[in-house]
Amino acid sequence: MSAVIASGPVIRRPQLAAVTLVGSGLVTVGVFLSGFVIAEPAPYEVFMAGLVGIWALFGLRISRFTAPLTVLLVLFMIGGILSLTVMADLGTAPMYMAVTGFLCLTAVFFAAIIEDRHQRLPLILNAWVAAAVITALLGILGYFGAIPGAAQFTLYDRAKGAFQDPNVFGPFLVAPTLYLLHGLLTQPIGRAPLKIAGLLVLTLGVFLSFSRAAWALDLFCVIALVFVMLLKQRSGLFRLRILVLTLSGGLFVVAALVTALQSDQVARLFSSRTQLVQDYDGGHLGRFDRHRIGFLMSMERPLGIGPLVFSTMFPEDEHNVLLKSLTSYGWLGFVAYVTLILWTLSLGFRFLLLDRPWQPYLMIGWITLVGHVGIGNVIDTDHWRHFYLLLGIVWGCAALECRYRRQARAETPAHTAVAVTPPTPP
Numbered sequence: 001m002s003a004v005i006a007s008g009p010v011i012r013r014p015q016l017a018a019v020t021l022v023g024s025g026l027v028t029v030g031v032f033l034s035g036f037v038i039a040e041p042a043p044y045e046v047f048m049a050g051l052v053g054i055w056a057l058f059g060l061r062i063s064r065f066t067a068p069l070t071v072l073l074v075l076f077m078i079g080g081i082l083s084l085t086v087m088a089d090l091g092t093a094p095m096y097m098a099v100t101g102f103l104c105l106t107a108v109f110f111a112a113i114i115e116d117r118h119q120r121l122p123l124i125l126n127a128w129v130a131a132a133v134i135t136a137l138l139g140i141l142g143y144f145g146a147i148p149g150a151a152q153f154t155l156y157d158r159a160k161g162a163f164q165d166p167n168v169f170g171p172f173l174v175a176p177t178l179y180l181l182h183g184l185l186t187q188p189i190g191r192a193p194l195k196i197a198g199l200l201v202l203t204l205g206v207f208l209s210f211s212r213a214a215w216a217l218d219l220f221c222v223i224a225l226v227f228v229m230l231l232k233q234r235s236g237l238f239r240l241r242i243l244v245l246t247l248s249g250g251l252f253v254v255a256a257l258v259t260a261l262q263s264d265q266v267a268r269l270f271s272s273r274t275q276l277v278q279d280y281d282g283g284h285l286g287r288f289d290r291h292r293i294g295f296l297m298s299m300e301r302p303l304g305i306g307p308l309v310f311s312t313m314f315p316e317d318e319h320n321v322l323l324k325s326l327t328s329y330g331w332l333g334f335v336a337y338v339t340l341i342l343w344t345l346s347l348g349f350r351f352l353l354l355d356r357p358w359q360p361y362l363m364i365g366w367i368t369l370v371g372h373v374g375i376g377n378v379i380d381t382d383h384w385r386h387f388y389l390l391l392g393i394v395w396g397c398a399a400l401e402c403r404y405r406r407q408a409r410a411e412t413p414a415h416t417a418v419a420v421t422p423p424t425p426p
Helices: 013-033 043-057 067-084 093-116 120-143 166-172 174-186 189-208 212-232 236-260 264-273 287-298 321-350 359-375 385-420
Strands: none
Touching: 013 043, 013 120, 043 093, 067 093, 067 321, 093 120, 093 385, 120 166, 120 174, 120 189, 120 359, 120 385, 166 174, 166 189, 166 212, 174 189, 174 212, 174 236, 174 359, 189 212, 189 236, 212 236, 212 359, 287 321, 321 359, 321 385, 359 385
């Protein structure tokens, strides 16, 4: 299946190169803006909506390799639109669905532009790192009251940076953490100081978010990245370097966190947040009880109950992305979402260890996405901007691999024919 969003005007080669350069730069700006979501609509939504529209005018293509992503997200959206029909009072539900539609579009957009040019991947990750470091610094300085208006960057005595919620702020920092860690383990040691400084900022930002999901996500992803790199690399010396640097970095980070715990405010909140089950988790109508009741209720509601309705029936939102897909997108949305996640993870797993220019980015995106799928059992991720960026990265890299294999198969017969053709006799 192949589709073209817009054929666009015919552009000569020099003009095309300039347009490509400008377009890649604008993508970098868009990703950078994803780290600043203090109010909605955020600058990210406004900028990306315009960027996708402009890009479509110049020929944004959806290839047959990324078409499944598009189809599944469309089905997900159709499920959400159908859920609106069962609501007595729509309220802000249409806007909620509009945001979902926009985020789905960004996933397809990122997949398409990555497939078009894999050189955009370092631009995307570097912009993500820059945004993460800045928003983490805002959260850290705000937490300790070191800047004017510090309260704007904290919530419930937890760092939230330039986000509305610490539970989104913390996970946003994880992929940049992996990117810096990967660079630290693979690049010349002369580049290490800046990467170490960035890692310290991001790790402290995750810690001060006091999000148990973010803590678990960060720890899982770091361990998974080191494991996959050890699995991929054949050199014993390189594996030794990875182990030594990882252990040294781990000790350094632990020392930094122990230093942070010397603050009474940090120590008290850390002691409270390290309890496995909080007051709002257990008990009647706690998080897990709401999950049980919500799933049972959803079995009788094929079209769902509508976006944002669950919190009017229970003390809080679903805090489970699978339950969220059932209540807000119905059975159709649930099946589309589960299929999308399984398909995405299986695609990434198949191509995870191949020696390609885009392999490090696929590895980072895939590992981070696996972690997000895991924490989705205790938190809603359906409107997290970076979640859809991760989908786009994995699908874009998978499309690159599929296109690479197709080209290799197309070229093989010609080479084979030349190799076996006997010489012409004199």
